[in-house]
Amino acid sequence: MKGCFISFEGVEGCGKTTQIERLQSALLERGHDVLLTREPGGTPVAEAIRALLLDPENKAISNTAELLLYAAARAQHVDELLRPALAAGKVVLCDRFFDSTTVYQGDGRELNPALIAQLNTIATQGLRPDRTYLLDLSVEAGLERARGRGRMDRLEQAPLAFHERVRAGYLRLAASEADRVLLVDGLADIESIAAIIQRDATQLLQERMTA
Numbered sequence: 001m002k003g004c005f006i007s008f009e010g011v012e013g014c015g016k017t018t019q020i021e022r023l024q025s026a027l028l029e030r031g032h033d034v035l036l037t038r039e040p041g042g043t044p045v046a047e048a049i050r051a052l053l054l055d056p057e058n059k060a061i062s063n064t065a066e067l068l069l070y071a072a073a074r075a076q077h078v079d080e081l082l083r084p085a086l087a088a089g090k091v092v093l094c095d096r097f098f099d100s101t102t103v104y105q106g107d108g109r110e111l112n113p114a115l116i117a118q119l120n121t122i123a124t125q126g127l128r129p130d131r132t133y134l135l136d137l138s139v140e141a142g143l144e145r146a147r148g149r150g151r152m153d154r155l156e157q158a159p160l161a162f163h164e165r166v167r168a169g170y171l172r173l174a175a176s177e178a179d180r181v182l183l184v185d186g187l188a189d190i191e192s193i194a195a196i197i198q199r200d201a202t203q204l205l206q207e208r209m210t211a
């Protein structure tokens, strides 16, 4: 793959969307060819699956069905959008990727981690981010921000204990994959977080260009 693949992760309301847009603007200004996308979503089929998954009316979705729907959306996204963009040399910025399944369905829903790892490999065909920015803050602070935006989606409405397990899962991932996952304080102000991420991404892109 010629391009560079960067994902953003974190609990609800951690500020991913704010930061991914900042990084996109900074990279575009420097002349990079950037694709900004998200999971679940990014293609018409995956966006239709997203609507199903996040609709608070769909209370009957079982944990296993939820896992498979996220994987199906990802498989479509990888095939239709991510692999072609990376093959064309783009910098791909993705709002959530397989780490979300590892922690939301694995830690949050407490589904079998080995099964999830297998399913992630099937859905991604082995595609992994070159760098992942994990914005960390307390679950209460994140949900407070999400609440401030109005209607809560199906996942945001899950019990507090679910979100606490998700946060703990993310922190475990950051510790076990420190080469890929950069842990950033999500409570810092927007500009400081953007500066940390831009500095790191600039270095990463320089390294890849000279490799």
Ligand code: T5A
Pocket (backbone or CB within 6 Å): 010, 011, 012, 013, 014, 015, 016, 017, 018, 019, 039, 040, 070, 095, 096, 097, 098, 100, 101, 102, 104, 105, 145, 146, 149, 155, 156, 186, 187, 188, 189, 190, 193
């Ligand atoms: N999911 C997803 C799974 O369960 N499994 C999976 O495999 C995948 C891919 C997706 C949902 O699906 C789940 C996880 C999610 O529950 P999503 O759109 O990613 O949905 O949902 P959210 O995580 O809720 O994303 P949001 O866009 O809603 O929130 P963000 O991106 O974290 O936060 P953002 O940037 O929109 O900011 C929220 C608010 O906080 C302010 C912003 O202005 C905004 O008002 N803010 C700050 N305020 C103060 N200081 C800062 N540093 C701030 N940064 C942002």
